Each structure stands twice: as structure tokens, then as C-alpha cells.
Amino acid sequence: MNKPLKFLHVLETATQCQACPIREDALFRGVPVQQLDLLQKYRSEQYEVSDKTLLYEQTQRHPYAYTVYSGWVALFKLLPDGQRQILRYALPGDFLGFQSDIQGPMLHSAMTLNHCTLCAFPRDSFEEMLHAAPALAMELAKFAARDYESLASMGRKSAKERIALLFHDLFHRTHKQNAQQQSFAHFPLTQEDIADTLGLTPVHVNRTLKQLREEGVLEFVHQKFVLHNMDTLRELAGVSEEMPNSPVI
Amino acid sequence: MNKPLKFLHVLETATQCQACPIREDALFRGVPVQQLDLLQKYRSEQYEVSDKTLLYEQTQRHPYAYTVYSGWVALFKLLPDGQRQILRYALPGDFLGFQSDIQGPMLHSAMTLNHCTLCAFPRDSFEEMLHAAPALAMELAKFAARDYESLASMGRKSAKERIALLFHDLFHRTHKQNAQQQSFAHFPLTQEDIADTLGLTPVHVNRTLKQLREEGVLEFVHQKFVLHNMDTLRELAGVSEEMPNSPVI
């Protein structure tokens, strides 16, 4: 994390948001159709953002929340001891910048991992949005609950299981939209990112990846992920084929 | 978990719910006052439940959600390998039984740890409730987000830090309502419960508790918790005095 970070200049590359149909957003997937038209008007602008750009920073106020149209964004906290805890990755269709205290300062930071296209929502009209579409708040609760579920059992998992769970999740999320059948994908992550996500050391992530490679489960080199054995991956991750987005109960 | 479990017979000890004022509920704390009267009518009955009673079971449907009026309830999942992952504890004022798919089968189980008084909400009028009070869904999202935050950094914490975090959380939650200044509290937990919450082995929980006792931080014997050094506890837990309910950013 010693790289020269760019900062987002909010007004830099804005164009009117028209390219992104609201129905693509995960956030609005559960919202009844007749409410969607009401919501479209809360979108303001579309941004092009280059990689390694800090969208917003914890403790500071930020006027927008976003949905990701293309690219990857890492949401993270900087802990008092200087460590970085990556909370989650926002992928195309995902949202970021919503939090319980919507008007207050951000409780975490967000940085692009590669070139991103984002659609912005002004935060100050957020409460209004919720009243226009009550189902929206329920969607927010659902996402938080889903993330919580997968996180709860992390404490008892080994390094190999944690890495399997992360890659399974990312692979599943990048592949479900267009139902691709390829066994490879581009993940713009470093081994340090993975370590900061799973609470491991980069060294141990490296050794565990090597082990998974030698066991013929998966490969991850040069940000290219190749899946060799989905069954073993699922077994390690502790997820079932039927419910791929939540650990088996 | 080899004990003879009791099961809740829903209609057993029901009395009309009148003793519990809705404003005591954490769930409704952020709901505007004018919406509260609308919500009161969704409450159905009040139950007295003895300890070690299974309120509902994962994979099965259950007609009610609850708020806890007195007593402790543990929410947990049984994992495929037979392990038990305790997700959280519901204390007086907390709610349980709400989940993203409100109509579907339960995704976790709930068991009382001691004698409890519960207020029930029929699940089938839940959507209706959300429309009567949009702020309610936002409260649900807040709780999920808050829990997520505190959980995210669990993976990188040592056994001592995890135990400190758990006890700090429980102590803070049991003491903030009536602003008690005592340094002791009754926690109806076993060391195995703690282990199943934090992803540790019972043996290691025991050794770590012994260590914390010898270091003069806290004592936990016979379900009685005595806090000797709040500063050290906060430091280990990684929480600040100003924001005691969320880990420091």
C-alpha cells in the first residue's frame, strides 16, 4: 500500500448516465418493476475511473454512492495497527457506498483495482429513494445478511479453505451473468489483496496457492485464474452446487 | 450439543402481548414515532420459554419472528461436519427470526440459553410491516451491516483478542440500557459456546481465559463475568471508548 494513490476528482469525467439500464443492478433486482422508473431519476452521472484510484476515504464525507458498471472496486478499512482489512469486492452490477448511517462520514474506503465505469447516486436523496421503493431497503438488508452469513464461519476455516471460498465466490460472481462455461477468468488481485481479505499473511497465501496448484485444484498467476477441479474447490469452500452463493447449512 | 433438547410448542404458553412496549425494541429504535403505532398491531403473542429450548430449526419453516423481552437466545448453524457455528446472541431488546428470504425456511437455528420471555411477530405479515414503516427495513439493514463490520476483522484476530471482543460486546450490551456501573454480569454461556462463536477449540478458550485471569483483565467462572481492567479489554478488543459498539476504523 505504498503506491502513489490517485484520488477521484468527482467532476472530472462525468457524462449523463444513460448507458446503464437500472435493471442490471444487483441492488434493484428485487425491486418491483413499477418502482424502477421512479428510481431511475435518482441516478446522476456516469464516471470513468482509472485503476488504483481512491473513490472515497473512511472518516470523510462523500456525496455519492455507486453501482459498478464495469471493473472491480475493493472496499476496505485501515486498522489502527496499519493493517488493511478488505471487506469485500464490488464487481459489475454490485453497489458500494451505502451504509447504515447514510448521511454520516464513510466507515470504510474504496479503491478501484482496474479501470472502472461507475454510476453515481447522490447520497442526500437516499432516504427519499427508500420511501419511493421500500423493497430497496429490504434488498440492502438482504445483501448485508448474505455477506454476514459467508463471513461468520470464516474464523474456523483453514487458509486453504478460505482461499477456496474466496476464489469460488469470485468465480461464481464473474461467471453467472453470461453463463460462461470457461474455466479461467481475470481477477485483478495481488496475493497481498487476498491476504488482506482473508486475514492471512502474503507469505502464507503464496504457499497455499502453490499447494492448490500442485494438487491440481486451481492456478492463479499473473492475475489469471484457471480452475482445474470445481468439485474439490466446492468441497474446500464448503458450498453446495445448488446454493453456490451461500455456504452449506 | 448432546443434551436432550426441548422443542418449542408454539401455542403452549401464549398470552396476549401487552407487557412489552414496542419502543424498547432495538429493531424499532430508528423508526419514526408516528409509525410505531401502526406496527404495534403486528405483534401477536408473548411467550414464556424455558432454557435450552429450540425455538426453530434451520431448513424448517417457522411462523414467527421474535423480539427478546428477557433472557438470552443463541442463533447458530450446524455445519456439514457436525460443528456448530454460533452467529450471534439475541439479548433483551434484540430481535431474531428475520432473514432475507422472510417467507422461506429458516437459514439458521435458535435456542434459548436461559429462561426467556419473547414477543412474537407473524412472519406472513412481515412485508406488510415493511410497507407500513419503510424505516424498519433500513433498521434491519443497519443491524446486518453493523454485525458484518465487527465480524470482518475476526479472521486476523488472535484467540485472546477474539475473546476480549466477545466479552466487551456482551458486557457493553448488557450494561448500556440501565447504565449500570458494576463490573460484573451474568452470562449464561459455556466455554464451548464461546468456542463455537469464535471458531476456537474449547480447550484453547479455557487456556486463554486462564491467561486473561492471570493477567488481571477479567474472570469468567460459573457463568459469572467479572471485569477487572476495562482499558486492557478495550485495547485487546480493538474498540475505542467513544464508539464502543463498532471496532475502531
Place this chain on the structure above:
DNA sequence: CGTGATTTTGAAATAATTCAAGAAGCGTGG
């Protein structure tokens, strides 16, 4: 009292971290 659950302790094995150093990849400027 006696039985089963819970807590405590010891010794050995495993998992993960730490420290240190080298190798490989990547972009930039000469």
C-alpha cells in the same frame, strides 16, 4: 451419592507467522 456435562491440565502435532533474502515481472527513461 452418582451420573453426565463442563472445566482444567499435559504433551505432542499441526498450522500459520515472522524474518530474511533472492528471483521474477513491469514500466520508465536513457
Place this chain on the structure above:
DNA sequence: CCACGCTTCTTGAATTATTTCAAAATCACG
């Protein structure tokens, strides 16, 4: 095109944290 600096990846050896297995001690309760 190469050289340089920087980040990322890789590997080794020693240390620490946690688990596992086993057994004894204590506690709760009918």
C-alpha cells in the same frame, strides 16, 4: 534495446499460535 527501480512473487528456517488427543478434576442436579 537495455538498465534501473519498484512491486510482486517465491523460498527457507526458526518461532509462535492453535489444535488434537487423552485424562483427571470439578460442578450441577436429580
